[in-house]
Amino acid sequence: MDCRGLSFYSVPTNLPERIRKLDLSYNFIQNLTIASMSRLHNLEDLDLHHNHLESIDPGALNSLTRLHSLNLASNRLHKCPASRRGVFDGTRRLETLSLANNNLDGEAVLCYLSNVTSLVHLDLSRNAIVLLFSGMFDGIPKLSELDLSNNFIDEIQSGTLDSLKDLRVLNLAENAIRCISSFDLHQLHSLNLSSNIIEFFLTKEAGERHQLISLDLSRNNLRNFPVLTPFQMVQHVNLSGNGIADLVPLSDATEDDDEGWSWYEATTDLDLPSAIENSFSRLSNVRHLDLSSNLLAAIPWSYFSKMSRLSDLLLSGNCLQNLDGHEGPRRSRRP
Incomplete structure (x- = not known):
């Protein structure tokens, strides 16, 4: 009626x-x-x-x-x-x-x-x-x-979602979340974190395999490719509308970047440069990768060599000057 x-x-x-x-x-x-x-x-x-x-x-x-x-x-x-x-x-x-x-x-x-x-x-x-x-x-x-x-939402206390064992789809878009330093929702299939203020997305590998298929981190404050090492099943990754300037870890790091990365390394017990490089080698199931509207000037094609199923790569709205695969000089943060 x-x-x-x-x-x-x-x-x-x-x-x-x-x-x-x-x-x-x-x-x-x-x-x-x-x-x-x-x-x-x-x-x-x-x-x-x-x-x-x-x-x-x-x-x-x-x-x-x-x-x-x-x-x-x-x-x-x-x-x-x-x-x-x-x-x-x-x-x-x-x-x-x-x-x-x-x-x-x-x-x-x-x-x-x-x-x-x-x-x-x-x-x-x-x-x-x-x-x-x-x-x-x-x-x-x-x-x-x-x-x-x-x-x-600007804070998620540890264990908040632990009781939701059947949770498959989680939408946290348009909040005030600044970082993800631990991700324990192994059963999740879809995670939307678009339109937050995320600067770092990091998590440790765990014994239990993550089931994540779709990850949306668009319109955040990411300056580096996120650490996606545990998400070997992910197929759709949206990183558009961030401030990613280089896919090579720490190739253009500033002093402020160094301090931030040191803090997150201590927090997560991760070797971040290695973790980021390993992210690419583990993303063999990715089919759709959106890197549009970032600050990329060059594309290191070697980083995509392990993405054997990649069918859609979006790069519009960047500052591309070099498409020949040359990665340019790298600066290590460590002496």
């Missing part, structure tokens, strides 16, 4: 009980009560995005035992802290939930998601999350896809 934009201020009480899909978006609904939802026990898909929703009464959703998709995006769910905890506990079949654009912080998210064990797809984009902390997602252990884009 399509009830979009009908100027409703509450959920109509005369809706047919047989409804399976109900669209109430673009209305003025402020509250979900037990009385307004009790007759809709056949609902499988409920869309309430772009309302004025501020609170959900305890137990209001308990009658929706067949509900598998719920869209609450673009509401005002940050306004009533007392109505947060446990509101989704009765929706035992809920797999897809959007809480996007509700001005929620991390503590509010923790309350709302305290026990939604059936959840598979979660959209938390366009909120006010600054910190991802340990325990934040422990109530949604089956999650496969998580969208945290367009928040204010």
